[in-house]
Amino acid sequence: MLSAQESANLRLYLEQALQCDLKICQLDDKGLAHWHVRLEGTGLLARIPKQSQMGLGPRDNLAYEAACFQRAAACGHVPRLDRVIYPTDQLPWGALLVEEITGSPANSPDHMAAIMQALAAIHALPVPLVRARAPLLSATDPLEAMLGLVRAQAAYLDHPLISEPSRRTLKMRLEKLSQTIPQACDGLEPRLITFDAHPGNFLITPTGKAVLVDLEKLRYSYPPLDLAHATLYTSTTWDVDASFALSMAQVVHAYEVWISAAGTLAAPYLAGFVPLRELMWLWSVTWCAKWLTESVKPKQASGAGGEDWSQANSDAALIQHVRSRVDDYLAMPTIHQVLAELNTLDRLFAPAH
Template structure:
């Protein structure tokens, strides 16, 4: 397994990178602070590049398939102008068990919320405005057409397998099971809805910590691991829910109803009245679906961190793992779940 703190591993990575950039030295490769559970990042400041080294696949994909998927996600999102460009793909080998991607280094900082919600709305609108290609050309990216609600519910069911774990309180299990029943009913309703749910390119993992705001005030989305064709309202929800705005250590914001209204207004202006008109009926149910998705993910993470070597908390920096554990405990606490149910009218 690649270790960014190992000088030998960095030297071996530089050997691979020299196929494209022959003049780089080991000293040019700078490990970046750990941000999440799925990747290590190393910067090449002189070239304006970052090496993304996967530690695991959040969708449990084989190494080669996950690398192809993520590289295609970067390519498909590039026309938005708010994502890093892909420069090189390093295949899996004995050092890089899951390969690596070399992408643009994005200079910036975490968004300051709620003040920079407008920038997040505009970035998401830019991604969602990327022309949607015909279904036959969408692979290898996942395609949630024709019913993105049903496709999302399928993901919820996968996460919900972990509700049976001993650490889940009975009241929490019951509340989330009730929400799953609602989600299944919504998926059935969506089959015959008068206004079908729109499909665009979506970023999926749009919590605010996955954006960087540059000195130009533009927010850029930097984690393209889960790009797919789905319901853009899911992205809007994941950018603004409590379980998202409280996830990243550098954000830790709580939004109110006025903040949310301003965010949606900025997005509506960016995509235009026609696109917003098709999406608006799905904005409220998408928030409830996405809250359920993030909460079930937290339960899944807690189970896998204790049982799956790929997800082991031993592989994450102590300060970050302590933060994640605190967030997961908060998101799955009975009081938080009841507060979120009240907020989402469920």
Template sequence: MPIPTEARLQALASELKRAGITYHELTPMADTGLAHDHVWIHRIEGDDWVARLPKQSQMNLPPEENLAYQTACYQRSSPGGHTPKLYSTLPPNEALPRGGLLVEAIRGRLAQLPEDLPAIADALASLHSQPLPNAAKQAPLLAPEDPWQAMIEEVRQQANWLADAQLSCKVTQRIKQELDLLPPRLSDATPRLISFDTHPGNFLIRDDGRAVLVDLEKCRYGLPGIDLAHTSLYTSTTWDVSSQAELTLSDVIDFYRRWQTAMGESPDTDTLVACRRATWLWSLTWCAKWRAQHLNAKDGQQLGEDWSAELTDPNVIDHVRDRVEHYLSLPIIDHVHSELQCLQASL
């Protein structure tokens, strides 16, 4: 199934015309993800843009709220200089039921690991260094009073899908054992602006070596250790076909230390490792959730979260299925568990 479809491109063209945005060509970009279609807008004047057209909301938000949330993600992260600028939004309508965002087109190559980890660490530090707004100005982004408890609750909520994922008893038991290792509290749980979706495939490297985080949908005020983990965990670095790499313990330690240097301050080791375990468990329970839901028919009415395979290129679905089965296997669960123990002793 070609994505975006011709009808979707025509709808985008109509909305751009309605908004008075001129261009000379629209080029569909490869379908590589589960949440958005992307179209390169070759503008007549000025720099090119990219249209991000949601296929669903990973935050389970209705279309208008989803656009408002993503708008805030781009606006809040932009001062750090390592994310695309947001130029405009296209409101939801019959032609584009989930609307769209028009963002800066980033020219660069895909990140390669481990060599681009220092640039990625600097990009994350630029995000995490943003001043924390007062409580009244944090909305619409998630800003839980206790970000660690909020993370645990989100992981445990997703863990409810373990019962429907048709996993072996041994795999389910191992995941529950890891859940039991999450500490109830952290000694350092200072919130920062985080992306919550920093796997390496979401970074592009410009010609000057600067890393740019291009996919911003789930930002919140949470714990930076979650982003560090999401960038460097096995379940993240082996996700994208184009940037797959298995990091050594030394690679991971160097990455954390580069970020600590760029930040000038850092949570303690126990906090960073706890965030790493929680992020890994978030990924595992998401895999269970996807395994249980992806064969459902697409949602034609709710327009919130929707993991239906009908929304995405079959080749992408095959890739996701392969990764999900791999990460939910006992050998890989044991592998990541061992890495966590080593990191605790070495960081």
């Protein structure tokens, strides 16, 4: 939680920036990347970075996050960006002021259809020419870029708290997938994706629309990565306020909703559904291994920039929850559960496509 002095500094700075008296209310600490502060009576939230998941300095990180909101705005499923508050000594990471969405957590399998429709709307947005995609990531080879991320994180699987069977299984799956996935992704065109589509990042409005409220990692890559991130066990049980498990039938139905909502856009990506699902899962579990190592390091100097997963950045209750999730996801019973699901999905999707 922000300290009393940090909260006072934030209120003073925002009053000066907005030229009005403010009452602010810090929301519960639910994420490892941001604090959220309600600006009472304005309809706005301040999103205050704790760090940069993109490994950027404070100013570049704000520019990246602002671009995420701006690039996705036309889909109708993201909050409006009001303004950027650039870093200062009092607010070293700066902040984004965004529309506060009235809604409830996406905490039920019944919300998956709305989430898939929201993702389809994002994926359907026009893709700019390559030279106009910056600052958002747009790798020449999105698959190789994703494999590179996972391979880098896989180095953390040697952490002593990870069992040898888990370590061996995950490394084996990554090696095997690296050899087989290129064929499934051959010729796929990148679209705008969220790269952070777990249900905890959505709110469901009173009309039933899903709104993605955390936008900081958008990039141009393959939509099935989002479909996986929205429906994997390692995603649907991640958030403390949006935790549920999907049955196999519910996973398949979610994919079918996306196929219907995406229309003609969907067809080229069908063959990549299962291999890209496994790749997204491997990204998630290798990130868990990374967090075990990086989270015990001291907090970086204020506004230093870059990634900083230190436990000192977040409330103890949040850290306890994250640790429980990490331990679960890296345990062999959970790994076996996900692999069994992948095998079933492969049989279900492969014959028809």
